[in-house]
Amino acid sequence: MLTEGERREILEDAERSGHRRAAGLGALKIVQRHRGWVSDETLRETAKLLQMTPDELDSVATFFSLIFRKPVGRHVILVCDSVSCWIMGYDEVREHLKARIGIGLGETTADGRFTMLPIACLGACDRAPAMMVDEELYGNLTPEKIDEILAAYSEDAG
Amino acid sequence: MEKPLTEGMRPDGQPLSLKEYERLGGYQAWRKALTAMAPGEVTDEVKKADLRGRGGAGFPAGEKWSYVPSPEDVAGPRYVVANADEMEPGTFKDRLLMERNPHQLIEGMALCAYAIQANVAYIFLRWEYGKPARALERALAEACEANYLGRNVLGTGFRLEMRLHVSAGRYVCGEAMAVLNVLEGRRAIPRTKPPHPTISGLRGKPTVVNNVETLSNVPHIIRKGAEWFRGLSLVPSDSGTKLYGVSGRVRRPGLWELPMGTPLREILEGCAGGMQDGCRLRGLLPGGASTEFLTDQHLSVRMDFDSLLTAGSRLGTGAVIVLDDTKCPVGMVHNLEAFFARESCGWCTPCRDGLPWTAQLLQAIEEGQGRPGDVERLDLHTRLIGPGFTFCYLAPGAMEPLRSALKWFREDFERHIRDRRCPWR
Numbered sequence: 150m151l152t153e154g155e156r157r158e159i160l161e162d163a164e165r166s167g168h169r170r171a172a173g174l175g176a177l178k179i180v181q182r183h184r185g186w187v188s189d190e191t192l193r194e195t196a197k198l199l200q201m202t203p204d205e206l207d208s209v210a211t212f213f214s215l216i217f218r219k220p221v222g223r224h225v226i227l228v229c230d231s232v233s234c235w236i237m238g239y240d241e242v243r244e245h246l247k248a249r250i251g252i253g254l255g256e257t258t259a260d261g262r263f264t265m266l267p268i269a270c271l272g273a274c275d276r277a278p279a280m281m282v283d284e285e286l287y288g289n290l291t292p293e294k295i296d297e298i299l300a301a302y303s304e305d306a307g
Numbered sequence: 308m309e310k311p312l313t314e315g316m317r318p319d320g321q322p323l324s325l326k327e328y329e330r331l332g333g334y335q336a337w338r339k340a341l342t343a344m345a346p347g348e349v350t351d352e353v354k355k356a357d358l359r360g361r362g363g364a365g366f367p368a369g370e371k372w373s374y375v376p377s378p379e380d381v382a383g384p385r386y387v388v389a390n391a392d393e394m395e396p397g398t399f400k401d402r403l404l405m406e407r408n409p410h411q412l413i414e415g416m417a418l419c420a421y422a423i424q425a426n427v428a429y430i431f432l433r434w435e436y437g438k439p440a441r442a443l444e445r446a447l448a449e450a451c452e453a454n455y456l457g458r459n460v461l462g463t464g465f466r467l468e469m470r471l472h473v474s475a476g477r478y479v480c481g482e483a484m485a486v487l488n489v490l491e492g493r494r495a496i497p498r499t500k501p502p503h504p505t506i507s508g509l510r511g512k513p514t515v516v517n518n519v520e521t522l523s524n525v526p527h528i529i530r531k532g533a534e535w536f537r538g539l540s541l542v543p544s545d546s547g548t549k550l551y552g553v554s555g556r557v558r559r560p561g562l563w564e565l566p567m568g569t570p571l572r573e574i575l576e577g578c579a580g581g582m583q584d585g586c587r588l589r590g591l592l593p594g595g596a597s598t599e600f601l602t603d604q605h606l607s608v609r610m611d612f613d614s615l616l617t618a619g620s621r622l623g624t625g626a627v628i629v630l631d632d633t634k635c636p637v638g639m640v641h642n643l644e645a646f647f648a649r650e651s652c653g654w655c656t657p658c659r660d661g662l663p664w665t666a667q668l669l670q671a672i673e674e675g676q677g678r679p680g681d682v683e684r685l686d687l688h689t690r691l692i693g694p695g696f697t698f699c700y701l702a703p704g705a706m707e708p709l710r711s712a713l714k715w716f717r718e719d720f721e722r723h724i725r726d727r728r729c730p731w732r
Contacts, residue, residue: 165470166492168491168492170493171490171492173492174474174489174492177475178475208494209493212477212494212495213476213480213495214475214477215434215475215476227435231596231642232396232397232596232628232639232642232643233554233555233628235638235639236554236628236629236630236631236634236639237555267649269394269476269477269478269650270394270396270397270398270596271435272393272394272398272436273399274396274399274554274628275399275552275554276560277554284437286437286438
């Protein structure tokens with residue numbers, strides 16, 4: 150069930166958009182901010198709220214790589230696999246991450262801490278190879294630097 | 308050397324505040340346009356400045372604006388959209404412009420809005436650009452507070468509302484027509500042209516979609532004039548400055564604002580410091596992932612739209628991606644095609660089916676599974692997936708690095724197939 154707060158936020162956003170349909174992506178992002186991902190149930194409820202069919206809203210949800218239709222870990226690692234990062238060591242970054250957290254791209258660790266996903270060019274090509282963890286950007290990655298970054302996310306309360 | 312886009316940026320990386328921007332002459336163009344220029348005069352000045360689109364296609368911005376019908380001919384709303392969905396691999400210029408000087412973009416958008424008499428403007432920003440988003444949010448609030456935006460801008464009666472729209476991933480969303488679909492809440496599939504967005508864009512209304520760097524140039528053109536802007540360029544066929552980026556194994560990867568038409572060698576060696584020790588230049592993409600490879604025999608080419616076309620490539624976004632001899636050219640092209648295949652929206656068959664097929668064939672060659680005839684098969688696909696068979700430029704753009712790689716690195720492809728292995732592995 151969407152909470153009262155979520156419903157209000159979605160409707161306010163729809164109001165600002167001026168068109169309910171145009172608010173679809175915004176609504177999905179609101180849901181995801183509160184819940185981490187968009188379940189079938191919340192998708193159906195959100196669609197109803199916006200007077201769309203669930204299929205209409207799902208066609209939008211499934212298009213965008215950063216709308217998650219499956220549960221993700223508490224921290225999402227987005228590894229840039231575009232060409233400048235590839236030249237500067239993307240393969241090594243991916244393999245080091247794999248070895249450290251024990252999962253491949255598209256997977257979530259058993260403790261639910263990390264999900265690792267590929268991402269299109271992060272626009273940090275002067276600091277390649279690069280990745281994001283949640284909303285934070287990290288560049289000039291080396292195995293040592295990756296270990297430090299992972300440690301910071303492993304020691305938190307999450 | 309003048310650097311209108313970047314001079315005055317703070318060395319600490321923080322965005323310029325409204326006060327700081329005003330001290331640099333910020334919003335003077337906006338005042339001038341609103342109080343002393345007719346909308347058509349703004350368009351004419353941009354036209355005379357010959358400002359070409361910095362998003363990759365190089366279409367003249369003023370001409371684009373002039374296609375929007377006047378309110379007398381077509382009543383109703385019209386829109387300005389700043390395309391800030393920067394995702395062309397190798398490109399990181401709009402990030403800098405928005406992070407460090409967000410008001411410059413806002414003023415450029417405002418001038419465009421006035422020129423086409425739009426009252427609503429959107430910044431279409433990719434989700435991953437969190438720092439630019441925060442800079443823009445603050446700048447938008449400051450601009451509203453100072454009455455540069457709002458219901459009655461500077462007391463002139465002109466109304467302008469500006470909204471930041473944050474997307475949620477996928478390269479194809481930055482395609483001009485796909486941007487409009489996302490803003491309408493649809494899947495980011497492109498639309499057929501014509502009608503062009505300037506006639507029927509957002510919600511079927513006249514819309515100008517311009518790149519961030521393009522719009523950021525506009526305040527300077529209006530403040531200092533078209534003649535001044537044309538004079539910034541080193542070549543008569545082009546105008547202004549350009550943000551050039553270099554990434555790959557060079558000594559100093561980075562971004563520089565230089566006169567349009569600066570020779571490639573100067574950017575690569577003078578600014579980026581040349582190749583790192585122990586590696587040699589094999590080739591480069593001069594303007595992002597969707598441009599044709601050039602090699603060391605092209606270093607004297609000037610980096611402007613016409614010169615690069617003559618050299619067999621494109622200026623694109625001006626983002627130079629350097630391939631060195633420690634990396635496999637077939638592997639690099641495979642990386643590029645796998646990217647385009649993944650990012651295809653799936654609407655047009657040559658793109659949806661052809662790109663994955665091309666990527667798989669390249670992977671097979673890279674892994675030593677290539678067969679005689681594969682290079683010719685790739686050749687054929689660069690034609691079948693080329694211009695004219697798809698709604699947008701994603702797939703034809705994807706073929707540019709492949710086609711040129713088959714030309715410049717053909718022996719590397721043949722060797723992979725002959726030896727049944729990648730020599731770099």
